[in-house]
Amino acid sequence: MKFRFEVLVSLKEGLLDPQGKAVQNALPTLGWSNVSDVRVGKHIELVVEADDEAAARSQVEEMARRFLSNPVIEDFRVLAAEEA
Amino acid sequence: MKFRFEVLVSLKEGLLDPQGKAVQNALPTLGWSNVSDVRVGKHIELVVEADDEAAARSQVEEMARRFLSNPVIEDFRVLAAEEA
Known part of the structure; x- marks a missing residue:
């Protein structure tokens, strides 16, 4: 089964996230000034x-x-599966 | 409220995903040969x-x-909110 x-x-948490910072700094120039704590990570889908x-x-x-994350600096979460 | x-x-779907391909090609060398359809995207958290x-x-x-995705080539999904 797949x-x-x-x-x-x-x-x-606590680690500097330059990509998230860049997104956060861009938002006010687009009119959204009520956004904070932007963090950018990865989303991996697989079967x-x-x-x-x-x-x-x-x-x-x-x-x-072991492979998709770097446990020294990253956390991961596995979302609920569905049959493929 | 936050x-x-x-x-x-x-x-x-259907678009070539070089990053996902690279992950998929590396998996068998690590002993996992039963994985397919690997796609790598972004995960953005914000308040x-x-x-x-x-x-x-x-x-x-x-x-x-308008900003976080490129609607020409990307889809997005917003996960359920929680109070921050």
């Missing part, structure tokens, strides 16, 4: 073939930890 | 100050459409 997952990778959802999810968690 | 939103920006959640959300949708 399962589609989404992984969100974001910088750990895993596995016997069941639990196996697929645990593989995705391992891939996220 | 509301925290997450915006997911991903390439439209909006507004009177109510509906106003905040409609502003986030407009920012996503």
Whole structure:
């Protein structure tokens, strides 16, 4: 069976995020002055073939930890799966 | 009131995604050969100050459409808000 997952990778809190800062600084010039705490991270979508959802999810968690994120500076979150 | 939103920006289906391809090609060398359809996009987190959640959300949708995504090649999704 195939399962589609989404992984969100974001910088750990407290770390400087230049890309988020750039977005935040641009917003007031476009008329939006009520926005703060902008952080930019990665969104990864993938399909895993596995016997069941639990196996697929645990593989995705391992891939996220070992490969898709840098655990020193980033946190990740795996969103709920759906059958693909 | 302040509301925290997450915006997911991903390439439209059918468009070539070199970054996703690179991730997908690296996975088998790490022992994961059952992964397909890897797509890499952006994850943006932000806090909006507004009177109510509906106003905040409609502003986030407009920012996503006009500024955070390129509607020619990208789709976006706004995840449920929480009070910040």
